[in-house]
Amino acid sequence: MKGAAGNGEHRRGLWTVEEDRILTDHVRVHGKGKWNRIPKLTGLKRCGKSCRLRWVNYLSPGVKRGVFSEEEDDLIIRLHKLLGNRWSLIAGRVPGRTDNQVKNHWNTHLSKKLGVKQRKCKINASSSKSSKESGANSRTELKSNDDGSISCRKGEAEIHNVMEDSSEKVRETTSLQDPVLIGDCYDNFWDPYLCAPNLMEFLDQSLDLFWDGM
DNA sequence: AAACGCTCCAACCGCATGTTC
């Protein structure tokens, strides 16, 4: 692992079964949050950030393991086309999947599958710079529900806004002449559905159907 | 069997934003 030397206070690298058990027990009793206090309270030699990440990406009961289904792939591809590399937003729309999972899956499978060039897209704010420059609006408030599902309030609103913007752009461009791709990083990948005027309606319906089938 | 290369994904880092005091 990167910086394996560490500072002596915190362990790094893969989590052991025992560490997982300690963290899980702690979260069961005290709930999520106050991650920085966990090392002190439990004796875990992990930093708070590491504890949070381990819980969110692996130990949380809402996290789905295993291979991505065709439906999930399709959903991610569509959302990525709209949102770019805003993994938390995308993950918020893919039940049971975390931003890290979605990001890894995209980088290792989907980007190859689609032949996506690893360059910045114009309007999707995919780079960390551009998303950071967009300020608070780019932030997502993810909340784990009691049933283990994940909701995303700010993200929901933003997806809505992005879809509106995209839909508007589509209307503008399609009324002129040839359709223009939302992002310029998709070669040979043109999805007529995403460029329909009723883009948002279509996507929301797709998502509803998708979740109904889960 | 050993060496090598490649793939995949868990985990880390830096930074921005949000919250508390």
Added chain:
DNA sequence: CGAACATGCGGTTGGAGCGTT
């Protein structure tokens, strides 16, 4: 109001595991 702390995000790294030579 501002500093300190907490949380969350996206990019990146590195090592385990697997296939190939």
